[in-house]
Amino acid sequence: MKQSFIRSLSISLLLASTQVVAQDSELIARAEAGAVAAQTELGYIYAVGEGVTQDFATALKWFKSAADLGYADAQYNYGNMYANGFGVEQDYAEAMRWYQRAAAQDHMRAQYNLGFMFDNAQGVAQDYREAAKWYRAAALQGHEAAQNNLGVMYKYGYGLEQSYPNALEWLKLSAEGGYPIGQFNYGAMFVNGTGVERDYAEAAKWYQLAADSGNVSAQFGLADMYIAGEGVAQDYAKAGSLYLSAAKQGNPEAQYNIGEMFAAGYGVEQNFILAYLWSDISAQTSTVFHRGRATRNRDQIADQMTEEQIAEAKALSQRCVDSGYLDCEN
Numbered sequence: 001m002k003q004s005f006i007r008s009l010s011i012s013l014l015l016a017s018t019q020v021v022a023q024d025s026e027l028i029a030r031a032e033a034g035a036v037a038a039q040t041e042l043g044y045i046y047a048v049g050e051g052v053t054q055d056f057a058t059a060l061k062w063f064k065s066a067a068d069l070g071y072a073d074a075q076y077n078y079g080n081m082y083a084n085g086f087g088v089e090q091d092y093a094e095a096m097r098w099y100q101r102a103a104a105q106d107h108m109r110a111q112y113n114l115g116f117m118f119d120n121a122q123g124v125a126q127d128y129r130e131a132a133k134w135y136r137a138a139a140l141q142g143h144e145a146a147q148n149n150l151g152v153m154y155k156y157g158y159g160l161e162q163s164y165p166n167a168l169e170w171l172k173l174s175a176e177g178g179y180p181i182g183q184f185n186y187g188a189m190f191v192n193g194t195g196v197e198r199d200y201a202e203a204a205k206w207y208q209l210a211a212d213s214g215n216v217s218a219q220f221g222l223a224d225m226y227i228a229g230e231g232v233a234q235d236y237a238k239a240g241s242l243y244l245s246a247a248k249q250g251n252p253e254a255q256y257n258i259g260e261m262f263a264a265g266y267g268v269e270q271n272f273i274l275a276y277l278w279s280d281i282s283a284q285t286s287t288v289f290h291r292g293r294a295t296r297n298r299d300q301i302a303d304q305m306t307e308e309q310i311a312e313a314k315a316l317s318q319r320c321v322d323s324g325y326l327d328c329e330n
Helices: 024-032 036-048 056-068 072-084 092-103 108-120 128-139 144-156 164-176 180-192 200-212 216-228 236-247 252-264 272-285 288-302 307-322
Strands: none
Touching: 024 036, 036 056, 036 072, 056 072, 072 092, 072 108, 092 108, 108 128, 108 144, 128 144, 144 164, 144 180, 164 180, 180 200, 180 216, 200 216, 216 236, 216 252, 236 252, 252 272, 252 288, 272 288, 272 307
C-alpha cells in the first residue's frame, strides 16, 4: 500500500493582525500620527471588513504606509494583497518583493511564502534550493507547513541532499504541531517503511489525526488499512465511512471504492442507486487510466437495476455533483 507524499497545497494568504487594543478613534489617530502597528491594524480591519465596510483601497493605503516605514507585518500584508489580487491586479512578482523585505526581518509567514513561490515557480523561476532555504527559516520558527514541506524535500532530495532521518525529524515536528498534511506524510513514512521500520499501527495513529481534520489522503489511506486490517482491526463499516468522506471531497479512488461497497453491501447497507451514483461520478473524475474500470463497474451495477432505478441514480448523480457533493443521498 504505497502512499504518496504531498507538500502544502497553497501559499499562505492569511493577513497578519497586530492586535492593537484601542478604540476606533484612538486607533485612527495613532495611525495618522505615523504609528506603524496602528496603521497595519487599520489596514487589516479594512481588508477583512472587521466592523467596517470592506475597503481594499483603504487597506492598501495603510499597509503601504507602514510597509514603507519598514514594518514587517505590513510588508507581509501588502504582499498578500498583490498575491490575492485584493484591490490590485494580481502580481506575484510584486508580492515577492514585499515578502522578501518582511522575510529579511525574520517574518515567519513571509519566509514560508517565499519558499512556496520558489518551490512552485510563482513570480520567479523554480528553484528548489532557494525554496528549501526559506522553508527552513520558517520551519525553525515553528511554521508547521514549512516543516512539512522541508521534510518532503529531504525525503525526495529536492534542493538539498536526500536524508530520510532529516525528513522524519521535520515531518514529526509538523505532525506534532497538528498540521494535517504533516500528520499524513509522517504516517506515510511508517506505511512505506521509509527511513524507519514499517509500522502500520503508528501510521494509523497519525492518519487518524489527519483524517479527523478532513485530510482526504489520510481518510483514503486509513480506509485501506481498515479494509486490510493493517495496524487496526479489520472494520468494513469504518472503511466505508472514511471512503465516503473522501469521496465527498472529490477523491476518484474513494468514489470507486465506496461504489463497490454499496454494490456488495460491505460495511454499508446494499444500495444499487448509491453504488451507481458513486461509480458514475468516479467515471467522470478518474484519470483516463482508471476511467474504464469505473465505467465497467457502473454498467455492471446497472444490469441489476430497473430502468426507473437507473433514471433515479443518474438524476441523483448529477445533483450530487452540482451540489458540490452536499446532496448525494437517495
